[in-house]
C-alpha cells in the first residue's frame with residue numbers, strides 16, 4: 439500500500455511493471471452526506487482483491503485498488519482532485535492560493551495526507567499504463583429500484599456545467615419605493631431560477647438533462663430592503679454534449695432578457711464546463727458479460743452524476759457497475775444500499791475484472 443504524490447491511497451497486488459488493472463472510487467463524502475456514495479466502490483474493490491488472494495488467482499497484470507482523493511467538491515472550483523491529477527487534468531500550477539474549508543493551503547493538506555504537492559505530476563499516468571479501470575457505485579437514481587434490478591451497466595456519464603451569475607439592481611427602502619420604480623435583484627433571480635427549470639425540462643434536453651440553482655446569496659438580505667444584488671450558481675447536466683451546449687446558450691439568453699426587462703446589470707461566467715463521457719463499448723461489454731455470467735439481466739443506463747471514472751477516462755478505458763440504492767437518494771443521510779446488492783455488485787465487479795484482464799492478455 440502507498441500514497442501517491444496526489445495523496446491517492448493505492449493498494450497494489452502483483453509484481454512490478456508499468457501496466458496495471460485498476461479498481462477504485464472515493465471515500466470522501468459531502469457535508470451531511472451518505473455512507474455509500476464512493477465508499478461502496480472502494481470496499482467492493484478491496485473485497486475483490488481479498489477474494490483473488492484467498493483463491494490464489496493470478497491475473498496477467500498487477501491490480502491496483504485506488505481510493506481517490508477528494509472526489510466531492512470540498513475545495514471550491516478545484517475538484518475532484520485525485521483522479522484529475524492522475525489523468526493529468528490538474529497540475530500543481532492550478533493549485534495557486536487554493537485554501538481548504540479548514541483554512542489550510544491545499545498544498546499543505548495534500549502533504550499532510552502523505553502526498554507530495556510540489557511534485558504532484560508524479561501521480562500522473564499516461565495513456566496505456568492503465569489497461570482498464572472499473573468502478574462500482576450506487577446509482578444515485580431510481581431506475582434500477584423501479585425495475586426491481588440490483589445491477590446496472592453504465593453507458594455514459596453526464597457532464598456538469600456550472601456558471602456563477604450576478605444580478606445587480608438597486609437596494610432601496612421596501613416601503614418608500616413604488617413598485618414601478620424598483621430594480622429588484624432577487625425578483626430577477628427568481629425568474630432565472632424558473633427559467634433554468636424550464637430549460638432543463640425542454641424536450642431537446644433529452645431524458646438525462648437536469649438543471650439546478652443550488653446556491654443564492656442575497657444582498658443586503660434584510661426584511662425591509664429591496665434586494666440590490668443577488669449572486670447565484672446555475673448548474674446544467676446532460677449525457678448529450680449538444681443538449682448541454684443548447685442549455686448553456688438558453689441560460690445566457692434568458693438571463694440577458696430578464697436583466698434587460700428589469701433594468702438589472704448582470705454577469706455570467708461559466709467557470710466549470712465539462713463534456714459528457716461515453717464509456718468505451720468494450721468496457722461496457724465486460725460489465726454486461728459479467729452480468730450474464732452471474733445470471734443478472736443486462737440493464738444499460740447512463741449516469742447523471744459524475745464519477746472518478748469520468749475523470750480518469752482520458753487516460754484509462756473505464757467501465758462502471760451500478761447497484762440499486764434506496765429511493766435513489768444520495769448526498770443526504772438517508773442514502774442507503776442493501777448489503778446483498780453491494781455483495782452482488784462486488785461479484786459483478788470481480789467478474790468484469792476477469793473479462794478486462796482477458797482482453798489485456800489478448801491485446
Ligand SMILES: [Zn+2]
Nearest residue numbers: 475476509745
Ligand atoms: Zn461518488
